Amino acid sequence: MKIQFNTDNRITGDETLAAEAESIVASRLNRFANRLSRVEIHLADENGPRGGSNDISCTIEARPEGGKPVMVKGSAGQADAAIRDASDKMQALLETHFGKLRKAQR
Template sequence: MKIQFNTDKNIEGHERLEAFFTTELEKNLVRFQDKVTRFEVHLGDENSEKYSVDDKRCMIEARPAGLNPVAVTAHSDSIEKAFFLASDKIKKALTTVFEKQKVH
């Protein structure tokens, strides 16, 4: 399972931040490691230097082996909160995808 991080020009992509998010994503999605080939995490600040409510965005795209990609987006007032919200959403989305696959 490969995890790729992308940030826009308004987010500083520190190695420490990437390492922390990678560890958290691996812990949260460990049960999908054999079913998903890659995760892409996109972090962004939609209003640049201006402050507004929920202007931080995290989009996580999962690439399940042999299936269409699954993507979720979350907004919050901090990158960390947006990441954890998106992480929970992708976990629920992947659970649904793989449960439907079992039924058919």
């Protein structure tokens, strides 16, 4: 599973933030690693300099082997919290996705 990290022009995507994002996502999705070709993490500041309580959004797109990409979005006031929110949602989505595939193969 390859993890790709991106930010918009209002968030400084330094190596520390990239490493933290990859660590959070990898820990949540590790059990699906052999079934995912790539995971993309996109961080964006929705309100820019105006700020706000939940203005950081994190979109995670996962590409299951041989399937269509799936996507979730999380938001919070801080980048790490937004990443955790989105990665928890992706974990739940993939559990459902692969569970349905397993039932269909029976």
